[in-house]
Amino acid sequence: MTPASERFDWTVSPGGKPAGQVRVPGDKSISHRSVMLGSLATGRTDVTGFLDGEDCLCTMKAFQAMGVSIERLSDTSLRVDGVGLHGLTAPAHDLDLGNSGTSMRLMSGLLAAQKFPSTLVGDASLSRRPMRRVIDPLARMGAHIDSQDGKAPLHIRPVAGLQGIAHASKVASAQVKSCILLAGLYAQGETSVTEPEASRDHTERMLQAFGVQLEASHGRAALRGGQQLVGTAIPVPADISSAAFFMLAAAIVPGSEIVLRDVGINPTRTGVIDILRAMGAEIELLDPRTFGGEPVSDIRVRGRGLRGIAVDPALVASAIDEFPAVFVAAACAEGETLISGAEELRVKESDRIQTMVDGLVSLGIDAVATPDGARIRGGQLRGGEINSHGDHRVAMSFAMGALRSSGPIRILDVANVNTSFPRFAEKAQAMGLAIAPHRAT
Ligand SMILES: O=C(O)C1=C[C@@H](OP(=O)(O)O)[C@@H](O)[C@H](O)C1
Numbered sequence: 001m002t003p004a005s006e007r008f009d010w011t012v013s014p015g016g017k018p019a020g021q022v023r024v025p026g027d028k029s030i031s032h033r034s035v036m037l038g039s040l041a042t043g044r045t046d047v048t049g050f051l052d053g054e055d056c057l058c059t060m061k062a063f064q065a066m067g068v069s070i071e072r073l074s075d076t077s078l079r080v081d082g083v084g085l086h087g088l089t090a091p092a093h094d095l096d097l098g099n100s101g102t103s104m105r106l107m108s109g110l111l112a113a114q115k116f117p118s119t120l121v122g123d124a125s126l127s128r129r130p131m132r133r134v135i136d137p138l139a140r141m142g143a144h145i146d147s148q149d150g151k152a153p154l155h156i157r158p159v160a161g162l163q164g165i166a167h168a169s170k171v172a173s174a175q176v177k178s179c180i181l182l183a184g185l186y187a188q189g190e191t192s193v194t195e196p197e198a199s200r201d202h203t204e205r206m207l208q209a210f211g212v213q214l215e216a217s218h219g220r221a222a223l224r225g226g227q228q229l230v231g232t233a234i235p236v237p238a239d240i241s242s243a244a245f246f247m248l249a250a251a252i253v254p255g256s257e258i259v260l261r262d263v264g265i266n267p268t269r270t271g272v273i274d275i276l277r278a279m280g281a282e283i284e285l286l287d288p289r290t291f292g293g294e295p296v297s298d299i300r301v302r303g304r305g306l307r308g309i310a311v312d313p314a315l316v317a318s319a320i321d322e323f324p325a326v327f328v329a330a331a332c333a334e335g336e337t338l339i340s341g342a343e344e345l346r347v348k349e350s351d352r353i354q355t356m357v358d359g360l361v362s363l364g365i366d367a368v369a370t371p372d373g374a375r376i377r378g379g380q381l382r383g384g385e386i387n388s389h390g391d392h393r394v395a396m397s398f399a400m401g402a403l404r405s406s407g408p409i410r411i412l413d414v415a416n417v418n419t420s421f422p423r424f425a426e427k428a429q430a431m432g433l434a435i436a437p438h439r440a441t
């Protein structure tokens with residue numbers, strides 16, 4: 001795998017008609033949680049379809065550094081021998097969580113409850129992201145976390161115990177919700193989280209699969225502390241957030257047809273399907289089934305040409321990571337697309353509103369950023385150079401844009417794609433994209 005420190009670029013030549021079948025890598029959210037919950041359980045957890053991206057490998061290494069035996073049976077299969085809720089041991093060094101917001105926010109919850117200190121560090125992008133959204137509620141539970149003005153590194157001090165709280169989150173964030181629920185496993189009494197829109201519910205589903213009693217309803221989750229987790233088998237579905245780039249590819253090229261296999265279609269994640277359908281894409285769910293506690297299906301996408309829409313703000317939470325792809329879909333649609341209610345995009349790996357608007361404008365598209373979204377008028381993409389700002393989802397979205405551009409698109413700084421989608425360029429090539437990776441010059 002390419003180390004994120006090496007600079008890589010892509011040149012993507014225009015044209016191509018996406019065709020064929022692909023299974024994109026495993027779901028990132030579920031892969032992180034499989035390591036975390038498997039480590040805290042008693043007994044063995046076998047994980048198949050694990051995402052071997054750098055983000056999830058950071059989580060895996062962090063738990064290994066805290067004494068958990070995690071064996072890689074293959075690139076995508078793990079065997080986790082859990083140490084129980086109180087079995088983690090003090091790491092000998094800072095825990096480096098790379099580029100991964102999910103690792104840092106979820107782990108801060110469970111580490112806040114430990115009898116040993118720990119320090120969580122990340123790369124330059126992760127060190128710019130807001131952590132007060134987890135530090136403040138954890139402090140109300142009795143945790144001690146020192147930060148750099150609300151940002152990483154996070155120094156977590158040992159505490160005698162935590163108290164359950166009822167947390168009303170201002171943002172719809174599965175990372176905040178999961179952080180508090182993981183701390184709640186160790187707290188006295190009940191811990192609950194409510195949020196303005198329902199965020200992805202993998203933590204709730206997976207805790208239940210590990211035997212935890214939990215109340216979950218739309219926008220609220222609650223559990224009582226002191227419950228034991230019991231190891232279980234976790235088959236990880238393909239990640240709808242990675243599949244979204246291929247949905248985009250087929251949707252913007254009339255006459256194309258692809259099938260994406262084994263994709264997780266948890267209803268808290270399927271906003272991108274609703275948005276692309278509203279824009280005119282033909283998307284069919286084939287053979288719906290379940291993997292463990294998660295709904296899965298194959299997805300057929302046929303390109304029919306897209307039209308601009310006002311994206312329903314109620315879909316933002318369930319499509320949050322797919323907006324870079326939606327920006328490119330909007331650029332390839334007839335008419336105007338309005339995106340609103342999506343200010344969370346500004347605090348991801350990059351400011352995804354600004355990065356996407358800047359990139360589209362440099363490719364000749366009329367696009368304007370607003371505080372919580374953008375206005376994008378569809379048009380002819382021309383060739384040019386895109387700075388991905390080291391943001392994997394920005395890089396992959398613009399790569400697909402080349403299917404409709406009049407000249408080659410060069411995308412700078414793409415090594416970070418390995419955080420969520422290892423071997424993306426090979427899979428995209430196999431589906432018809434003329435993508436050439438090369439060392440940055
Ligand atoms: O809980 C998770 O696994 C994730 C939650 C989302 O973040 P927020 O909770 O910050 O919205 C998402 O953007 C991220 O890629 C993964």
Ligand SMILES: C=C(OP(=O)(O)O)C(=O)O
Nearest residue numbers: 099100101102321348349
């Ligand atoms: C926002 C993302 O991840 P994280 O928050 O885990 O860095 C993402 O993968 O798009």
